[in-house]
Amino acid sequence: MPETPRRIAVVGAGASGTLTAAQLLRRAAALQADLEVWLVDPAPTTGDGVAYATTAAHHLLNVPAGRMSAYPDAPHHFVRWLARRAPGAHTGDDYVPRALYGEYLADVLATAVSGPGPGHLHRVHERVVGARRTDHGVTLTLGSGKALPADAAVLALGNPPPCNVWVPPALRHSPRYLPDPWTPGALERLPCDGDVLLVGTGLTMVDIALTLSRTGRAVQAISRHGLLPQPHAESPLSAAPPPSIDPGADIRRIRRALLSHISACRRTHGDWRVGIDSLRPVTTELWQHLSPADQAHFLHHDQSLWNTHRHRIPPASARALRDEIDAGRIQVASGEITDAIPTRDSVQIRLRDGRTLSVGAVVNCTGPQADVRRMDDPLVAGLLTTGLATPDPTGLGLHTTPSGRLNPADGTAPAALWTLGPLRRGALLESTAVPEIRVQAHALAATLLASESGLHMSLPHRSAFAPSGPPEHQLASGEPA
Ligand SMILES: Cc1cc2nc3c(=O)[nH]c(=O)nc-3n(C[C@H](O)[C@H](O)[C@H](O)COP(=O)(O)OP(=O)(O)OC[C@H]3O[C@@H](n4cnc5c(N)ncnc54)[C@H](O)[C@@H]3O)c2cc1C
Known part of the structure; x- marks a missing residue:
């Protein structure tokens, strides 16, 4: 990958892909960097993905509006958007219909697109069916057979569909x-x-x-x-500091420490939820320090109980x-x-x-499956076959580096491929909800546009890309599939 990518493909236009595209354009604007973001997803809408496509009014966000801002550095952004849309209708403590959130995400991206920066968004309504490494980055193959060359690609593929192996x-x-x-x-x-x-x-x-x-x-x-x-508590709870647990402890000691912390929070704050919620800043660290055997033990014995109390x-x-x-x-x-x-x-x-x-x-209704080897997706299957991606050793999603780059199979050089959201659960454990995804999208944009001072000046390889023109023309004249 060149040091300063100028065409980034984002595969998937759910929350993860939409937030990544918005962050890339926002950062490009701040850097006055000439960037093309290609957002590819066959879905007719942008932002909805699986979670926010519902139009049912009783399908509510399971996170209060006050924690659902698109931007980690602007925590009231969603609540302010709600206030503009329907003055006085919602507070930050409300669980609003999910359909509203899809609308919000589309608006977040539209605002980033219309911002002052030189970045451009191309929205392509196709499925990506393959990816291969090239001298300049990667080339994606679309369902139509067209090729989309890019300096880097972000796979925002979301939750794998539910597993059906148990079905007679x-x-x-x-x-x-x-x-x-x-x-x-x-x-x-x-x-x-x-x-x-x-x-x-x-x-x-x-x-x-x-x-x-x-x-x-x-x-x-x-x-x-x-x-x-x-259920969440009927009214907002006060927060407690995270427990101090030795991250090197084994699963049994961690479980004992957590249970005693939750009991203490129940005594001091009157609600066990305070104890669970206080774990957010330390969950990933504790998870990453567990031995592979303890991670497997947690997934087998504790995960159901954890999910029902953590995801309310x-x-x-x-x-x-x-x-x-x-x-x-x-x-x-x-x-x-x-x-x-x-x-x-x-x-x-x-x-x-x-x-x-x-x-x-x-x-x-078993929910998303975690094992990417069972995904019926030609893109993921192809990446696993060519060794450009490997399953996470925990069995949860893809194996990634700390920046979200795909870890290739042994002996294969890493390609310019990153991911975020549910496919990073193996590395982070909690990586499915917007409060986690928005932080990853922000960090990913910083990683991909890392050379802040040099970006604008070091864009010499225009001929390495498809000729400019309308998106359809660029695709048609891209590399052959
Ligand atoms: C029913 C439900 C409710 C939820 N409610 C909440 C909530 O209230 N609050 C919260 O924080 N989180 C919630 N979540 C968690 C949810 O995972 C995240 O909020 C977020 O929606 C995940 O977005 P995503 O873009 O990663 O995935 P998705 O929404 O699954 O989007 C992935 C997109 O990628 C596209 N795609 C996949 N493969 C390809 C390909 N090969 N080529 C092109 N496009 C592709 C798909 O078409 C899809 O549009 C909920 C999840 C679900 C399933």
Whole structure:
């Protein structure tokens, strides 16, 4: 990669890609650097990704608005945007509809594009199906076969879709089985006769159960443990300092120290949530110091409990869920499917404990899978095959350097490829929510445009790029795929 990249491709226009593109343009403006950002995603919208594409008013952010600013250095940015959009309607403590957040992200990028800097954004509505190293950086191959050469690329691919390996083969291709409830329009196509079985009892299940629940239909939700996400407190909590834990301690000592810290916070602040939330600044450090065996132990034994307490649901969602459970329209239990036989008008389910269920449809609410080797994505599969990327040793996402650069397989030189967001969970553990992603996007822009003083002056290789002109022309005349 040249020292000062001037064309950066960002693959994925969800929150991670949109924030990265905005940060790159913002930084280019500050440096008065001539930069092209190519944001590539087949989605018709920009900013929504999976989480914010929903239009359902009851699908709320699970983080208060006051913590959802796009910019870590402007913490009130989102709340101010909300105030401009609907004066007096929201405070920073509110859990606002997710659809609003998608709108906000699109606006954040539009504002960065229209800013005073010389940077340009090209939005390409295509899937990236391959990436290879070149003398000048990387060349991406698009679904249409066109090539997009760039000095560097950021893979903002988001959460891998849910895993389907647990699905009995007879059910896998049935129209009564929905493999990913966040596929646009998928819930509307679900057969509407009969009860529905949701597999998974986490955040996705809560949203989907509240969407599907109605009089005359039972929504049953099962998972191995049957644990529901905990609700946020009804009113804001005061903060506690993080516990002082030796990062070199083993998992058992850390667990004991955390439990005693949480008990202490319950005594001093009246709520266990204060203890969990106080861990944010130290979570990654503790995770990174665990031995591989202890990391595996945590993922196997502690992860479910951690997730249900760390990733909570808004109080309004918790109340709505409780009302539906009390009315008998939603049932939550532990259970594991061992067999499923779709018939013409139902699916007959057998659970491990011998119980049987008859439902009209089964929805996979197990949440994103972590193992990139199971992703059905030609780009990721190609990177793993060529050794330009490797799975993280923990099994969570891709193996990355501290700056988010993809770690290649042994003996392969690193390519100019970076990632952020959910694919960095192996390195950081917590890397899925906006408060983490916005920091990564900010840091990534700084890394990619690192040569602050020299950037504008050292842009000598224009001929190394596709000729200028409209984006379509540039793509068509780029390197052949
Ligand atoms: C239902 C749900 C609700 C959530 N709610 C919150 C919340 O309230 N607050 C919070 O902080 N976090 C929330 N999250 C966490 C969420 O992970 C982040 O907030 C954020 O949306 C992640 O954005 P992303 O861009 O990394 O991923 P995604 O939103 O998954 O976007 C990835 C994008 O990459 C594109 N893409 C993938 N592969 C390719 C390819 N090969 N070529 C081109 N494009 C590609 C996809 O089309 C997609 O648009 C939620 C997550 C989910 C799933």
